[in-house]
Amino acid sequence: MKVGLDVGGTKAEAVVVNGDGGIIARVRLATGWGGEEIVRTVVAAVHAVAADAGAGLDAISSVGIGIPGQVDPGTGRVSHAVNLGVDELDLAAEVAPALGVTVRVENDVKAAAVGAYALRGTAHGLDLRHGSMAYLNLGTGVAAGIVVDGEVWRGAHGTAGEVGHVSVDPAGPLCRCGQHGCVEALAGGGAVAQRWGRPGRFPVLDVFDAADAGDETARELRAGIARGVAAAVRILVLTADVDVVVLGGGLTALGDRLLADVTAELVASAEASPFMRSLRLEERVELLPPGSPAAALGAAIIGAAHDPRPEEALTHG
Structure with a gap:
C-alpha cells in the first residue's frame, strides 16, 4: 500500500492507495505550525490513515508528501513554506526514520497536477x-x-x-x-x-x-x-x-x-x-470534481516512483 499526503495551511489530508490503484482510506487532521509540528502532523496522519485502512506501517511501501513552498524533489527539503511557518525543513529526512519507509516530497500544486492527471485518465479511460x-x-x-x-x-x-x-x-x-x-x-x-x-x-x-x-x-x-x-x-x-x-x-x-x-x-x-x-x-x-483528493493521490503516486512498476501505479491511479 502507498500513502499520499496533502499538507495545507489548516489541514493535512492522507490517503492509502492499494495495489490496484484504488483509494481505500482517507483521513484529515489539523495541520500544526512550524517545522516540528509539521513533522508530527505527517507522522500522525500516516498512522491514522493506515489504521483506517486496517493495516500497520509494515504494510506501507512508500509515503509521498505534497506541501506548499519550494521543494527540492531530489532531497525532500522544503523552503519558504510561509503559510506553515517553515523557512527550511528537511522533511523527508525527518519523517522517514519515524515511519521506516521511503519518503518523497513534492510541491503541492505539482502533486495535485499528477493526481488530477490520474483521476481524469481513470474517468475517461485514457x-x-x-x-x-x-x-x-x-x-x-x-x-x-x-x-x-x-x-x-x-x-x-x-x-x-x-x-x-x-x-x-x-x-x-x-x-x-x-x-x-x-x-x-x-x-x-x-x-x-x-x-x-x-x-x-x-x-x-x-x-x-x-x-x-x-x-x-x-x-x-x-x-x-x-x-x-x-x-x-x-x-x-x-x-x-x-x-x-x-x-x-x-x-x-x-x-x-x-x-x-x-x-x-x-x-x-x-x-x-x-x-x-x-x-x-x-x-x-x-x-476538477469537487472533493477530489488530487494532491494526496498525486503525492502517493510520486512517493511510489521508486517502485519497479511506477507505470502501473500511475495507470491505476
Missing part, C-alpha cells in the same frame, strides 16, 4: 502514458503544474507552470510581487478578498453573489477573475500546448458559475482572432 494536462490551482494564489505523458514537466529551473506572476494587464491592480496586473492579482483569492475589503468567511463567493445582485465593485472584481483565469489558460495552452487545463483549488467551489465566466471570456477574447478561435480554448477547460 492511456496515462500519453497525453498532456495543466492543472491550474486557484486558491489564495495562482499556480499551475504541467504533466506530460504521466511525468511532471518542471522546466530548466523547476518553474514551469508558474503563471500566477505573469503580468497580463500592465495597468491592472498591484500584485504582491511588485508588478501590476498579474494573473494572481486578478484571480487570486487573497488579492480579490483584499480589494473587496468587506468582512466575510468566503469573500470570493460574496463577490459573486454581490455581482449577481448588481453591485458594481463586485461585478468588476468578478470580471477580473474571469480575465485572469482565461489569461492563464491561454498562457498554458500557447506555451505548452496541453490537451486540457483542469481548474482546481478553493475558488472552484464556485463550480459552473466560475467555469461559465471563464469560458465566456475565452470565447469573447478570441472573437477577433481566427487563430485563437481555432484553438477552441473554451472546450479545453474543465473543473
Whole structure:
C-alpha cells in the first residue's frame, strides 16, 4: 500500500492507495505550525490513515508528501513554506526514520497536477502514458503544474507552470510581487478578498453573489477573475500546448458559475482572432470534481516512483 499526503495551511489530508490503484482510506487532521509540528502532523496522519485502512506501517511501501513552498524533489527539503511557518525543513529526512519507509516530497500544486492527471485518465479511460494536462490551482494564489505523458514537466529551473506572476494587464491592480496586473492579482483569492475589503468567511463567493445582485465593485472584481483565469489558460495552452487545463483549488467551489465566466471570456477574447478561435480554448477547460483528493493521490503516486512498476501505479491511479 502507498500513502499520499496533502499538507495545507489548516489541514493535512492522507490517503492509502492499494495495489490496484484504488483509494481505500482517507483521513484529515489539523495541520500544526512550524517545522516540528509539521513533522508530527505527517507522522500522525500516516498512522491514522493506515489504521483506517486496517493495516500497520509494515504494510506501507512508500509515503509521498505534497506541501506548499519550494521543494527540492531530489532531497525532500522544503523552503519558504510561509503559510506553515517553515523557512527550511528537511522533511523527508525527518519523517522517514519515524515511519521506516521511503519518503518523497513534492510541491503541492505539482502533486495535485499528477493526481488530477490520474483521476481524469481513470474517468475517461485514457492511456496515462500519453497525453498532456495543466492543472491550474486557484486558491489564495495562482499556480499551475504541467504533466506530460504521466511525468511532471518542471522546466530548466523547476518553474514551469508558474503563471500566477505573469503580468497580463500592465495597468491592472498591484500584485504582491511588485508588478501590476498579474494573473494572481486578478484571480487570486487573497488579492480579490483584499480589494473587496468587506468582512466575510468566503469573500470570493460574496463577490459573486454581490455581482449577481448588481453591485458594481463586485461585478468588476468578478470580471477580473474571469480575465485572469482565461489569461492563464491561454498562457498554458500557447506555451505548452496541453490537451486540457483542469481548474482546481478553493475558488472552484464556485463550480459552473466560475467555469461559465471563464469560458465566456475565452470565447469573447478570441472573437477577433481566427487563430485563437481555432484553438477552441473554451472546450479545453474543465473543473476538477469537487472533493477530489488530487494532491494526496498525486503525492502517493510520486512517493511510489521508486517502485519497479511506477507505470502501473500511475495507470491505476
